[in-house]
Amino acid sequence: MDLYTISFYMFAVLLLGSAIVVVFSRNIVRAAFALMITLLSIAAFYVLMMADFVGIVQLLLYVGGILVLILFGVMLTNRQISVDIREGAIQTIPAVIVTSTIGGILAGAIWSTAWPMREAARSVAATAPVIGEMFLTTYLLPFEVASVLLLVALVGAALIARRERKS
Amino acid sequence: MVPLSHYLFLSAVLFMTGAVGVLTRRNAIIVFMSIELMLNSVNLTLVAFSSFLGNVTGQMLVFFVMTVAAAEAAVGLAIIIAIYRRKQTVNLDEINLLKW
Amino acid sequence: MLTYTDFLLAMPLFSLTVTVLLIIATEAARVGRARFSQFLAITGLLVTSLLAGLNLRESGVAFQGMIATDAASSYLTILLSLAGIVTALVARPYFEHRDAHRGEFYILLLFAIIGMVLMASANDLITLFLGIELMSFCLYVLAGFERTKDKQNESALKYFLLGAFASAFLLYGIALIYGSVGSTNLDAIARAYAGISNQPLFLLGTAMLIVGLGFKVAAVPFHMWAPDVYEGAPTVVTGFMATAGKSAAFAALAIVMIRTFDIGGSTTADVLALLAAASMVLGNVVAIAQTNLKRMLAYSSVAHAGYLLAGVAAGTAEGFAGVFLYLTAYTVTTLGAFAVIGWHERTNDEGTSLDDYVGLSQHQPVIAAVMALYMFSLTGIPPFAGFIGKYYVFMAAVRADLTWLAIVGVLTSAVSAFYYLRVIVMMYFRERDGEHIPLPRIPVMIALGITAALVIVVGVLPSTVLQLFMPAM
Numbered sequence: 001m002d003l004y005t006i007s008f009y010m011f012a013v014l015l016l017g018s019a020i021v022v023v024f025s026r027n028i029v030r031a032a033f034a035l036m037i038t039l040l041s042i043a044a045f046y047v048l049m050m051a052d053f054v055g056i057v058q059l060l061l062y063v064g065g066i067l068v069l070i071l072f073g074v075m076l077t078n079r080q081i082s083v084d085i086r087e088g089a090i091q092t093i094p095a096v097i098v099t100s101t102i103g104g105i106l107a108g109a110i111w112s113t114a115w116p117m118r119e120a121a122r123s124v125a126a127t128a129p130v131i132g133e134m135f136l137t138t139y140l141l142p143f144e145v146a147s148v149l150l151l152v153a154l155v156g157a158a159l160i161a162r163r164e165r166k167s
Numbered sequence: 168m169v170p171l172s173h174y175l176f177l178s179a180v181l182f183m184t185g186a187v188g189v190l191t192r193r194n195a196i197i198v199f200m201s202i203e204l205m206l207n208s209v210n211l212t213l214v215a216f217s218s219f220l221g222n223v224t225g226q227m228l229v230f231f232v233m234t235v236a237a238a239e240a241a242v243g244l245a246i247i248i249a250i251y252r253r254k255q256t257v258n259l260d261e262i263n264l265l266k267w
Numbered sequence: 268m269l270t271y272t273d274f275l276l277a278m279p280l281f282s283l284t285v286t287v288l289l290i291i292a293t294e295a296a297r298v299g300r301a302r303f304s305q306f307l308a309i310t311g312l313l314v315t316s317l318l319a320g321l322n323l324r325e326s327g328v329a330f331q332g333m334i335a336t337d338a339a340s341s342y343l344t345i346l347l348s349l350a351g352i353v354t355a356l357v358a359r360p361y362f363e364h365r366d367a368h369r370g371e372f373y374i375l376l377l378f379a380i381i382g383m384v385l386m387a388s389a390n391d392l393i394t395l396f397l398g399i400e401l402m403s404f405c406l407y408v409l410a411g412f413e414r415t416k417d418k419q420n421e422s423a424l425k426y427f428l429l430g431a432f433a434s435a436f437l438l439y440g441i442a443l444i445y446g447s448v449g450s451t452n453l454d455a456i457a458r459a460y461a462g463i464s465n466q467p468l469f470l471l472g473t474a475m476l477i478v479g480l481g482f483k484v485a486a487v488p489f490h491m492w493a494p495d496v497y498e499g500a501p502t503v504v505t506g507f508m509a510t511a512g513k514s515a516a517f518a519a520l521a522i523v524m525i526r527t528f529d530i531g532g533s534t535t536a537d538v539l540a541l542l543a544a545a546s547m548v549l550g551n552v553v554a555i556a557q558t559n560l561k562r563m564l565a566y567s568s569v570a571h572a573g574y575l576l577a578g579v580a581a582g583t584a585e586g587f588a589g590v591f592l593y594l595t596a597y598t599v600t601t602l603g604a605f606a607v608i609g610w611h612e613r614t615n616d617e618g619t620s621l622d623d624y625v626g627l628s629q630h631q632p633v634i635a636a637v638m639a640l641y642m643f644s645l646t647g648i649p650p651f652a653g654f655i656g657k658y659y660v661f662m663a664a665v666r667a668d669l670t671w672l673a674i675v676g677v678l679t680s681a682v683s684a685f686y687y688l689r690v691i692v693m694m695y696f697r698e699r700d701g702e703h704i705p706l707p708r709i710p711v712m713i714a715l716g717i718t719a720a721l722v723i724v725v726g727v728l729p730s731t732v733l734q735l736f737m738p739a740m
Binding site for chain 2: 400427
């Protein structure tokens with residue numbers, strides 16, 4: 001077991017453990033903080049796979065942006081956090097059966113595929129220049145569409161969340 | 168050395184955990200967080216493929232997924248807060264129309 | 268490098284974007300009222316359909332293989348612009364009546380159409396995904412457009428959460444396909460298809476893609492959002508969602524399944540055929556029990572998704588043509604039907620129940636006649652558009668050895684006659700005791716005129732329409 005393998009399993013445990021807390025926790029604030037640990041461990045995996053730029057963006061955008069937004073949502077909507085969140089246990093068993101069936105098929109498919117046993121890229125070359133260039137050449141159109149998408153989010157969120165105008 | 172399949176197993180398990188959350192939880196914000204888990208597992212799969220195929224397309228896709236997730240958070244939380252403002256609840260059982 | 272051709276092929280996208288930016292600018296500067304935005308939107312959509320019309324005989328790949336323009340995608344752009352124009356025409360009377368007419372409606376409408384055009388001309392899974400998300404975000408917000416209505420907020424929330432859930436499946440499918448092929452470009456996937464079509468991981472990716480797109484087209488078993496969202500959303504939005512949204516999603520499904528994957532006769536085709544049969548049966552049977560017209564049309568749209576899936580499952584060029592023809596017929600008919608419902612609806616959500624239509628022909632014979640026309644077309648009675656659509660789709664299914672599916676389709680169409688014709692019976696053969704509703708305003712009349720004329724034109728001259736998007740056939 002080298003250091004790479006050890007850190008993989010360490011982060012894997014951290015990732016799945018915190019994900020389970022997110023999904024099953026009764027306390028919504030605890031769930032949000034567990035989500036932070038999940039997102040951080042995902043960033044760790046990106047770094048393990050030498051995707052440095054994606055890892056940094058994961059930190060900035062997910063942990064620094066989306067998670068903060070979710071926390072705002074939690075704070076704005078929950079005055080009685082641990083009291084009134086009713087657990088819907090009705091669907092739990094069928095849901096677990098369905099998803100574990102799909103997961104089982106997925107695992108079988110992953111197992112039975114003959115993967116080219118190529119090692120993860122070990123070059124330490126930074127990925128940012130390559131990605132930046134791709135954005136402005138091959139992926140120019142999706143890049144622009146993504147900016148349009150953010151504009152839609154801006155217009156939409158402003159429209160929905162704005163208070164009623166007294167007319 | 169960790170093979171590709173380990174990364175894929177890991178993200179498959181994460182994806183299914185998120186799916187269980189969406190199907191079983193009744194708090195809209197927790198459902199939303201579970202969807203974020205699913206999107207993250209997709210990103211993990213994409214980066215794993217990208218890294219093992221030595222092809223940067225997967226990482227490009229990850230950036231677009233992240234953009235969409237950010238936009239989704241903005242729109243989604245706006246809708247959730249709009250409902251909360253009128254109903255004082257984000258519990259999907261108490262929102263009558265939502266029988267699912 | 269970008270060339271002149273790239274911009275030429277993407278011209279409709281640019282004209283839509285320029286229009287929407289103009290509307291945002293005038294809204295922000297408060298130059299005009301919402302009606303000025305409506306004017307801009309309709310003008311922009313007319314220009315877009317003109318530009319798409321000029322592109323009908325062009326074909327090629329633009330922006331480094333991100334989008335592909337051909338007759339089918341240009342044709343669909345025209346159809347989507349038409350749906351946008353009709354929706355914009357109907358929207359102003361509808362929202363002014365409810366004191367909720369805002370310029371943002373047209374901004375989101377045009378953004379949604381940009382997403383739909385991207386879906387119809389996608390040549391890369393990334394473009395496809397971004398197009399779907401762009402469309403969906405706009406529809407989530409539009410579903411809850413009148414924020415003071417609880418029902419609309421709830422339908423927006425339900426649509427949003429289930430839509431995001433479906434998007435996650437779609438993305439996982441894209442990731443698995445990328446992993447099996449090493450590229451997200453549809454041309455590259457098409458080249459690699461023969462070698463990988465039996466790999467379990469690729470099949471699983473395809474299955475997840477079907478889950479994601481199946482949700483967007485509201486096919487059984489991914490339809491559970493449709494009735495509530497269709498009923499809860501403002502009627503003009505429902506009409507737009509049911510027609511343009513479904514058209515774009517089916518165009519994407521047809522492009523991926525028929526043109527890229529060439530699924531004819533494969534297991535994937537069998538799965539799609541099963542989904543098609545389930546949608547036809549469930550949609551039509553449950554629609555019978557509905558008393559609310561919007562909800563009834565929601566289940567009917569599930570059934571129509573089934574008929575359309577039959578064309579996709581055929582997996583042939585004929586099936587592709589059938590799907591596009593059916594989409595044309597379904598779009599013009601359903602848009603018209605929802606325009607009538609929007610006119611008939613009172614401010615507090617009353618007037619959408621089937622009982623409210625009793626004796627409509629005595630008060631408004633013209634509107635009742637037009638509504639009867641739409642109902643005949645939805646049933647599939649010749650010579651109206653709906654019949655032609657069904658004919659082509661079922662023929663494609665029979666030729667692709669899916670005769671059983673065509674039989675299920677014909678039988679369930681017969682069942683559907685029951686609830687469509689019930690609307691006509693209500694309007695014509697019962698005594699009116701409800702209130703008198705004044706004639707619709709001019710824009711609505713124009714919208715009804717356009718759609719009713721097209722229902723007949725498409726029904727009578729299907730080969731002319733076919734020529735537009737399938738020059739070779």
